Amino acid sequence: MGEMLSKSLETIEKYKNISPHYEELLEILEEILILREEYRRKLKENVFLVDETHIDKKMSGGLPLIDFTRNNLDLSQPRQYFFKLLEIAKKRSPDETEKILKDLDEGSLDYDNMVRDSFVRESEQQTPEEEERIFDLLGLFVEESLRPALEMVAEKYHDAIEKSEWTEGYCPVCSKEPKIAELREEEGFRYLYCNQCGFEWNYLRIKCPFCGNEDQQELAYFTIEGEEKYRVDVCNNCKRYIKTVDFRKTTEKANLDVEDIATLHLDILASEEGYE
Ligand SMILES: [Zn+2]
Ligand SMILES: [Zn+2]
Known part of the structure; x- marks a missing residue:
């Protein structure tokens, strides 16, 4: 088993305990990652x-x-x-x-x-x-x-x-739009993540990836109490949102495939607030 894979499976195990609500989806992801490795080799x-x-x-x-x-x-x-x-x-x-x-x-x-x-x-x-x-x-x-x-x-x-x-706010490899981003390093650089190809690229922090809006008045974010590691960045110009994981305080490497599933409640919340 590849080192990357075993690390990912370890992270999934950990998240299953933290968020038992997502156990089934995380199990699906687990099976996918094992198959992915097999196919990558093939x-x-x-x-x-x-x-x-x-x-x-x-x-x-x-x-x-x-x-x-x-x-x-x-x-x-x-x-x-x-x-x-x-x-x-x-x-x-x-x-x-x-x-x-x-x-x-x-x-x-x-x-x-x-x-x-x-x-x-x-x-x-x-x-x-x-x-x-x-x-x-x-x-x-x-x-x-x-x-x-x-x-x-x-x-x-x-x-x-x-x-x-x-x-750009879309992926330089495959053109897909990001659903999740990561804040990294002390400076809090923002990296957008492409779920389609796994590529991450640096992007301005105060700028909407979807419409390019840089007007601070129209950019906002919300968090959930007790989950300060996560936030949802929203743009009131285009009404889109992106989930953000804050990894500034840790040296751990974020697994954004796992984070994306573990934060589905934020997608629901954003959608209820009228963001796409
Ligand atoms: Zn991509
Ligand atoms: Zn926007």
Whole structure:
């Protein structure tokens, strides 16, 4: 077992005790992380090829390394992983999973389309009638299915991106928007985290990642009593929010996949307050 994996599983165990309410979701994450490691090792070659000639220009122009709206991506390896992930769902909800497998088989659900749709910004999606779900297992599996291959890209280009002039609030690797951020070091630098590829990038502290608003009057945050480690940063210009974990006082490395699940109550709260 990789060192990273055993450390993550240890963190999950700890959080299961602190937040028994999230035990089932954390168990799902546990199973995912074990499969992720297995698939990471199995990956034959780079699924996503990056054109290395224009990285600096792309970065300073706000263009992420991978463009998921292109149609020529070979998703066969992520697809295999996706079907393996569905077995995690099958153990818990056999009937719903059977239905999903049937829809995939008959073509009313299509993996490649689900991947592409997941990269369309919510604001641009045309299905407002669709019910909003805080925790969407199928969506999570679609996202996860790309993760091992995307992590490879994120690791490979980490230094190049750090040296570049990336100043956007969305991910420089895959274009997804962050859901959670971390405050680190004594200075309290803020790092936004991409759940899709695991990349973290430095971003101004007093600025909304979603609309770029820097007006302090319109930026606020709320916390919950007894959970001072967490806060929800909100923007009253665009009505969006991002969860923030404060790791300034510890030398521990945050595991933001775990933190994201352990703070789902903050998503519910933010949504009740009218933030998206
Ligand atoms: Zn990303
Ligand atoms: Zn905003």
